[in-house]
Amino acid sequence: MVTSYVSTRGSETASLREAVLQGMSPRGGLYVPTQIPTFDWPPPEGSVAEWLAPSLFPSLEPDVARRIAQDACxxxxxxxxxxxxxxxxxxxxxPTHAFKDVGARFMADLVSLFATGSGNEITVLVATSGDTGGAVANAFFGRRGTRVVAVFPLRGVSETQRRQMTTLGDNVEAVAVEGTFDDCQRMVKECFSDPSLSARHGLTSANSINVAxxxxxxxxxxxxxxxxxxxxxxxxxxxxxxxxxxxxxxxxxxxxxxxxxxxxxxxxxxxxxxxxxxxxxxxxxxxxxxxxxxxxxxxxxxxxxxxxxxxxxxxxxxxxxxxxxxxxxxxxxxxxxxxxxxxxxxxxxxxxxxxxxxxxxxxxxxxxxxxxxxxxxxxxxxCESVSMPETILSARQKNELMSVIPPDLGKLKELLDGGRQ
Missing domain, CATH: 3.40.50.1100 (Rossmann fold)
Structure with missing residues (x-):
């Protein structure tokens, strides 16, 4: 069964591949399944993720859905x-000690699956108020054919959250905005509303606006x-x-x-x-x-x-x-x-x-x-210290690399077109 996705702002529909790679509909709506995934209750013994994945994404081969779920969870x-x-x-x-790891890892595998053989780089543009950026950066880090641009408020995230985005390098770029998360989210949404920019960079979103x-x-x-x-x-x-x-x-x-x-x-x-x-x-x-x-x-x-x-x-x-x-x-x-x-x-x-x-x-x-x-x-x-996981301690020892921009859409577009500033 092939399930399609429909926009919250009209009748625009998309396949799973289109919904994942577009992130948002051309008119700015969010994709939702035309039919809500249903399942029998209760789940059987074993992995809930592997049992549920074929129902969540019925257009995937069941074995593929289960494999992705096994890796992600x-x-x-x-x-x-x-x-x-x-x-x-x-x-x-x-891996990044936040609930966002579940969706980010699942999405990274789906994007890699859909991008295989396309020959075009996909840019994952994400606005984050904290944990999303680190989870997405970790999930996509080192994956060929993908570029991650994580946009976050400069003074609106914790040091650990920031370092999980700024210490990876390679295909991950961190962009600190001198503004609020709402500024970041507005700028990212406006980038997706620019057809030329979206096509030029193969933009997709890794925020929860993306069904994946x-x-x-x-x-x-x-x-x-x-x-x-x-x-x-x-x-x-x-x-x-x-x-x-x-x-x-x-x-x-x-x-x-x-x-x-x-x-x-x-x-x-x-x-x-x-x-x-x-x-x-x-x-x-x-x-x-x-x-x-x-x-x-x-x-x-x-x-x-x-x-x-x-x-x-x-x-x-x-x-x-x-x-x-x-x-x-x-x-x-x-x-x-x-x-x-x-x-x-x-x-x-x-x-x-x-x-x-x-x-x-x-x-x-x-x-x-x-x-x-x-x-x-x-x-x-x-009134006492908190035990630090090794991955967090490691991030605190590494050098940071990030661009700092005002809450200006033009500056973000320049960065996307020109790379790190």
Whole structure:
């Protein structure tokens, strides 16, 4: 069965290859499957990723889909119990210690598959508020025929996040923007809206706007859900909403659930929407949970397309937000009581989860990054040092290479045309 993809902004359709390599539709919409992938519940014993991949991408040969899934998800997703009803799903055991590794590695294999024999270089242009850039850079590093350009806010990522992009070299270029993530995302989207530029460089996106990045993230929701006898309530740290969108697609495909809560920091426009207000684009605000500092999340468009109305969305998804002070208190209190260390994004979700009704159980909180990626925040909260994985220590010893530009589309286009500045 060949599944096509349709734009959220009209009737434009694309094959999987076209959707992956284009990233966005020509009119700026996001691609969604014309039919939501469905599956029988529960999954069999064994790898959920290998079982699910042929359903997520039915236009691939099943053996090819399973092989890509095996390569992309070759690390565990531990479930850690925090109290009687709360569990933390650790998604940071991949090579860059962030949940983005799942989708980035799957996408890299798909792009390589589709690019084989084309003779044309593909430029993966990605805007990142933190972990996406490092995960994408790692996944594509050294792959022939691909060039990665990671665009990030100069003062909006942690040192570790920055170094995971700036210390690789080879086919990976890091571009620091003297602005916000919303500036970065706007510039990248405008590049994709330029047909000449897109054709000249073979542009594709590795943000969660790309279906190859988004859909594989359904894997860990199913992996968590099958470990419980009763439906799970998921609490999701939320910024650009790709993580939440993947969970909602999993639920519409057949995964039983007891609802979702989207957890936000002070960039809480979507939380306000979920609580009954209308959504308004806002300038992003810098917080301790920087990967969630998004004022205009791309995947809201996809989620609203899936649900057709905001009232229908509010049936499945709650929204709430917490301050930086709440975030630090959550890190400190969980460490003091349980000896467990959370990163700031997980702490946002944990603090929001504490406000859920007592009858909501079990609750699974998605932990999106290793706490060692944010040592300044975490160590101040717990008053002790954080254990550093070897890969993070190694990145801190290497020289950095990056271009620094103002939030100007023309400067980014010049860089794409001329290489590193």
């Amino acid at each position: 070759d690390f565990p997703f531990p479930l850690v119990q925090i109290d009687d009803s709360s569990f933390i799903l650790e998604l940071f055991h991949g 990045r988004l859909l594989p993230q359904a894997v860990y929701y199913l992996e968590a859900a099958r470990r419980f006898r009763e439906p799970v309530h998921f609490v999701v740290p939320s910024g650009n909403l790709g993580n939440l969108c993947a969970g909602l697609i999993a639920s519409k495909g057949g995964m039983p659930h007891a609802g979702f809560t989207a957890a936000f920091n002070r960039n809480h426009g979507v939380a306000d929407l979920l609580q009954g207000s209308s959504f308004e684009t806002r300038d992003s605000i810098r917080t301790l949970s920087n990967a969630m500092d998004v004022g205009n999340p791309s995947n809201l468009e996809r989620i609203q397309w899936l649900y057709k109305s905001d009232d229908a969305l509010r049936v499945d998804v709650r929204g709430d937000w917490v301050s930086d002070e709440d975030t630090v208190r959550a890190i400190a209190s969980v460490h003091r009581r349980e000896g467990y260390v959370m990163d700031p994004h997980t702490a946002v979700a944990f603090a929001v989860a504490q406000r859920l009704d007592a009858g909501v159980t079990p609750v699974v909180i998605l932990s999106t990054a290793h706490p060692a990626k944010f040592p300044e925040v975490v160590e101040d909260a717990i």
